[in-house]
Amino acid sequence: MEKTYEITALESPIKLIGKSIRTTNAEGKCIAEISNYWMEFYKAEEHLKIPNKTDENYCFGVYSNYESGAEGYYDFTIAYQVDSFDNIPDGFTAITIEPGNFAKFKEEAAMDIQTKCSTLWNTIWNSDINRAFQIDYEYYEVATTCGENPQMEYFISVK
Numbered sequence: 001m002e003k004t005y006e007i008t009a010l011e012s013p014i015k016l017i018g019k020s021i022r023t024t025n026a027e028g029k030c031i032a033e034i035s036n037y038w039m040e041f042y043k044a045e046e047h048l049k050i051p052n053k054t055d056e057n058y059c060f061g062v063y064s065n066y067e068s069g070a071e072g073y074y075d076f077t078i079a080y081q082v083d084s085f086d087n088i089p090d091g092f093t094a095i096t097i098e099p100g101n102f103a104k105f106k107e108e109a110a111m112d113i114q115t116k117c118s119t120l121w122n123t124i125w126n127s128d129i130n131r132a133f134q135i136d137y138e139y140y141e142v143a144t145t146c147g148e149n150p151q152m153e154y155f156i157s158v159k
Contacts, residue, residue: 004123005103007158014097016060017050017088018079026071034061034076035114041078049089052082061138062095069133097137102155103129113152120154132157 021037023030038061041047047059062077077095085094105123107116117138134157141151 004127005105005129005156007101008104008155009101010097010099010155013099014060015082015085016062016077016079016095016097017052017082017085017092018060018062018077018095019046019092020075020077022073023076024067024071024073030076037076038078046078047080050080050082050092051087051089052084054081054083056080057142059140059142061140062097063136064095064134066133070131095135097135100132100134101158102136103127103158105154105156106152116152120152124154124156129156130159132159 019041021033023033047056058081060077060079060081062079063074064077065075067073077093079095088094103124105120105127107120107123109116109119111119136154136156139153139155
């Protein structure tokens with residue numbers, strides 16, 4: 001099998017503030033829920049409520065609190081990197097991505113965001129990585145997400 005990722009070490013913690021939903025991969029439930037959640041999050045301008053952002057040009061989609069691996073429930077959080085957890089608004093949550101090893105996936109081909117997301121997740125599911133199911137995250141360049149070639153990278157925690 002062709003290697004479609006690189007193992008990278010996160011050296012420093014990443015502090016994030018965002019809003020979460022609880023979902024599962026079972027029966028494809030997460031596909032509609034996460035897609036709709038992205039739309040609702042930006043339509044409601046939730047990103048404007050996050051204090052202490054270090055960079056508004058990049059956002060995260062974070063998968064955490066896995067119940068039981070790939071088929072159990074987990075939290076999905078849309079978040080921005082922050083320099084402190086001061087003044088977290090009601091309904092928002094603080095997340096820290098701790099240092100560790102991650103398999104980094106990236107798709108260079110030009111395609112819309114939904115197609116690119118599906119392509120990346122299919123690559124992940126068909127890869128030979130030994131997933132830790134600790135915390136996984138997607139990293140997006142916000143300005144490109146509605147264009148023909150969104151810039152994004154996926155980081156999957158590995159054992």
